[in-house]
Amino acid sequence: MGRLVVASNRTAAPGEDRAGGLAVALWDALTERGGLWFGWSGEIAERETRGVRLVAEGNVEFALADLTEAEQQGYYLGYANRALWPVFHYRIDLARFDDSDWDCYAGVNRRFGRLLHQLLRRDDIVWVHDYHFLLLGQELRNNGWQEPVGFFLHIPFPPSEIFSALPQHQRIARALAEFDLLGFQTMRDVGNFRRYMAEHHGAEELPDGRLKAFGRTIRVEAFPIGIDADEFRRFAQGQDASAAAERVGRIIGDRALVIGADRMDYSKGLPQRLRAFGRLLDENEDLRGRVNLIQIAPPSRETVGAYRDLREELDRLAGQVNGDYSDLDWTPIRYLARGYPREVLAGLYRLARVGLVTPLHDGMNLVAKEFVAAQHPDDPGVLILSEFAGAAERMGAALLVNPHDVAGVADAIRRSLEMSREERIERWRALDEEVGTNDVAAWRRAFIAELEAIAGGGA
Ligand code: ADQ
Secondary structure, eight states, X not given: OOOEEEEEEEOOOTXXXXXXXXXXXXXXXXXXXXXXXEEEEEEEESSOOSSOXXXXXXXXXXXXXXXXXXXXXXXXXXXXXXXXXXXXXXXXXXXXXXXXXXXXXXXXXXXXXXXXXXXXXTTOEEEEESGGGTTHHHHHHHTTOOSOEEEEOOSOOOOHHHHTTSTTHHHHHHHHTTSSEEEESSHHHHHHHHHHHHHHHOOEEOTTSOEEETTEEEEEEEOOOOOOHHHHHHHHHSHHHHHHHHHHHHHHTTSEEEEEEOOBOGGGOHHHHHHHHHHHHHHOGGGTTTEEEEEEOOBOOTTSHHHHHHHHHHHHHHHHHHHHHOBTTBOSEEEEOSOOOHHHHHHHHHHOSEEEEOXXXXXXXXXXXXXXXXXXXXXXXXXXXXXXXXXXXXXXXXXXEOTTXXXXXXXXXXXXXXXXXXXXXXXXXXXXXXXXXXXXXXXXXXXXXXXXXXXXXXX
């Protein structure tokens, strides 16, 4: 059996933060069979360095490449996060299309493709991750690599009309066709990709479901990512979790807790969520003084303008709702612009009556799954979930909402607060079954099995 080779922008190299389901899942996959994890070191070098830094841990090797300052600006903050991220999240209005950012993005994919190719052995299985490396498969081919390469997109794939707004969409599609297996989070993403390929590149669907395009045959499938549900369940019952729940419990007393936890990103629907909570208080006098929202939102990508604007909007909105409704002994929203360890979040999820997960668009959204895993089986909280989160495709037992519909979200919160224990338990059981069965280990096994089948000539 050959090695597994994973390529992703950031890795879980020694010294990096390994918390989080994805890092753990890939790490487990690599240790299981031995392998190599390739990616950006997180370091900025003065000038372009020729090689990679190799670090080994057990049977896993990390190959880490530095970026130059210009590459970080053009490839990472530029094309990946100012063009691809907004467009893939249906936000053409926030996208900046800059030819030099594109050149830089293509350049980093070319350089990284060359570096990775030098490290590959003939029977390796190669698995590339996410929107930073859309061109990496093609670059491996340019260097002569003929073995199978898989790709998984963690974020949504938008409808054809939106994807084709990217000035470089043709180049990207051509490069994606060089992968043998394309994995998306949901059937919706798969459908969007297939339609785009058919409309713009005359792709043909074969009877076995594979796609024929640019003279190549590719498998295109949904692999919904999950969490390590057992681990999160343990977190929720651990000491850090109880300590956090106790601290918060002392402050909120017997008021109902509504919880939100998201990276501060415009895809997460945070302003709409704060407005919905304001609307709830507006329309339900009886709830004033009886319910608290804790919104945890650590800032990310702060050098990108759209993220600075979001920060200001959230500061203002939280201040406004609190100004309008606070009383001497009650502040409705506790808005925390910082991150907390997942153990602490688990404790807050378990304490909460309602989990508010209302992104405008999201590849999957693992917070929704973590909220479910953290609940007490006899007295679970209610998950309110955006219909535009990938997670919604298989979590229909949540209260599904349109995050743009402020009144609808306010209603769903009210309904959750009034929901009988029987209904909460029934909904939660269905959700917990999904989260426990389709966990992160099942996700990676399914993807790797598919890739191996291709390598073995099974496809
Ligand atoms: P993200 O956009 O980062 O991931 P998500 O899947 O919700 O979104 O969260 C990732 C992790 O970060 C979770 O484990 C969560 O606990 C943690 N986290 C979130 N908010 C936090 C907070 N306030 N403090 C501390 N930790 C926090 C991308 C895609 C998603 C996709 C994942 C995995 O955007 O759609 O689900 O990759 O494929």
